[in-house]
Amino acid sequence: MCGIAGVWSNDRNYRDRIREFIGAAVLSLLHRGPDGNGQFVSDDIALGHTRLSIIDVSAAASQPMLSNDGKHAIVFNGEIYNFRSLYLRYCPQDGSVNGNSDTAVLLYLLSKFGADCVSWLDGMFAFAHVDLESKQFLLARDRFGEKPLYFRFDQDHFAFASEIKALRQLLPEKPWSLNPEAIALFHVMGSVAPPQTIFQDVYALQPGRTMTFNPGHPIREEQYWSLSELQLDADQSTEASLATPVTRALLMSAVRSRLVSDVPVGLFLSGGFDSSALMACCAALGHPQTLAVCIDFEEKGFSEYSKALTVARHYGATVHRHVVTQDSFESKLNDFFNCMDQPTGDGYNTFFVCNAAKDFGIKAWLSGVGGDELFGGYQSFQRLGPWSTTSKFLQAAINPSLLDRLTPYLGERLKLSRILHMSDKGSPKLRAYQACRNSVPWRNARQILSSSNRIKANLSSSAVDARYPATKDEFDNFQQATVFESSVYMRAQLLRDIDNFSMRHSLELRAPFLESRLFEAVFSMGSAVKKRGRTIKPLLGTSVPIAFPREILLQSKQGFGFPVDAWLRKGLEKWFLEAIDSVRQYDLWDDNEIKRLWGAYQCRAVHWSILWNIFAMAKWVSINLEKR
Secondary structure (H helix, E strand, O other): EEOOOOOOOEOHHHHHHHHHHHHHHHHHHHHHHHEEEEEEOOOOOEEEEOOOOOOOOOOOHHHOEEEOOOEEEEEEEEEOOOHHHHHHHHHOOOOOOOOOOHHHHHHHHHHHHHHHHHHHHOOEEEEEEOOOOEEEEEEEEOOOOOOOOEEEEOOOOOEEEOOOOHHHHHHHOOOEEHHHHHHHHHOOOOOOOOOOOOOOOEEEOOOOOOEEEEEOOEEEEEEOOOOHHOOOOOOOOHHHHHHHHHHHHHHHHHHHHHHOOOOOOEEEOOOOOHHHHHHHHHHHOOOOOOOOOEEEEEOOOOHHHHHHHHHHOOOOOEEEEEEEHHHHHHHHHHHHOOOOOOOOOOOOOHHHHHHHHHHHHHOOEEEEHHHHHHHHHHHHHHHHHHHHHHHHHHHHHHOHHHHHHHHHHHOOOOOHHHHHHHHOOOOOOHHHHHHOOOOOOHHHHHEEEEEEHHHHOOOOHHHHHHOOOOOOOOOHHHHHHHHHHHHHHHHHHHHHHHHHHHHHHHHHHHHHHHHHHHHHHHHHHHHHHEOOEOOOHHHHHHHOOOOOOHHHHHHOOOOOOOHHHHHHHHHHHHHHHHHHHHHHHHOOOOHHHHHHHHHHHHHHOOHHHHHHHHHHHHHHHHEEEEEE
């Protein structure tokens, strides 16, 4: 796991300082790769890399890596789990491959086969391959977006990096102004959805895509994988009798591949289904996890330690408990926002579990991310069907123009507002998902903005809809929910936060549930094998190689949440008010609306997460906006 950066420039003045700029970018990425760093600089191209050594820890795997003939270069962030099988199938055994690492195999494949080989990769990755003769750049991201890649360009520059902070070091003399549309959508969705970023003219390469840049030619993007466009079998499902053995075999294979490492691998254990399933697989594979970490709280309603302890004992492992209190939470808040690359309304859970895991000296950890999206762990899987029926009725019964007149009076009645906004014309399933998942409806988000940002953002139903994937009619409600959860919340927020905060602590998080063969196979199964009354994730429960403890199997769903609401009411008020006051010069919000929301929150009429999103944006702006 690493940090990457690179730039091409046609500006002579810039090229005179290109070594300085790439050096500054590498320096800003050292937390992503403290085990080594390197640079490649020519007249008009510079590449930088910071290294976290996981596979092939020798110097032979250092980057930037050049091909043996010196014609190709690569900077690579991530892991290719099937690199050994690709080596045996496609690579000559004559020393043409420059080393034993996944990077060396990938460099050879790209120089030989070009972008076609990207679809062969099983892994999490973001990379840039450069043909040093033609100056052509090929950038790519993994299917789900586990690894980030940002870029910015004009007629004289093309720059990319793992983090926007590094991108700013590459192009320090460019204007770096906030993106009003991104700010507006953040309040709707709780994150900045790609391809936009929080800055104007800065973009995120979308997951499952490649991008080609040739100086003097338009940038070209191609999609090599998309969950929303998968072709289903004619019967749309695996036979029920085969669902469990197929899922078990693929899950075991996914965990086995994610355990391949030249350093120890730990496990984040909550006691829920997903992390418990990973522990069961590890035990069945002969890798009992003695390095499992669990976050715990003094507030009993949020504590899952007893479940984690039950799971660990059942599978012969040891779980290490780390308690987060309000005092420790507050003491780390500035660090949390300081390392945040873009504003997010979430992520503190990942930040604190990584902060605890760092103390064990283990670089690589397994995470259960993707299990909820694949096996139906969110409320959206139960609500999508009935709520879409409600949306159909409301769209027929209510004129959306009525909502424009009502919204100013619904600012403190967001539950009602969320229901009424399902009457917006459009896909009933999309409206149902938005009502279930969006922080606030778009009309209410528009009310929160300052008058100037309201005009600049031009927030509308179509602007919000553009951040959601189109889905196929043949997808059942369960599959529709999987597409929405995977393509919106997981991609734009969850995976981005996981990368951001794990790499800030120089840790690599591996997600077996996001192995593409497993994900595609389970996704293609009809809902009958994945949904059974109120049973939580029945298919996952029957697919683990060593059965869950009974108390885990019968538990109700509990998300990995923090008692932020209680803390906000007890002592974080001063943080909130100070943060809002510190960014008044940026004219982000309507002051009267902020005061009204805060008053409504104190009366328990507004959910705490809406205030937290405003707080997160304010803290991020105050800490990061003026930084270079």
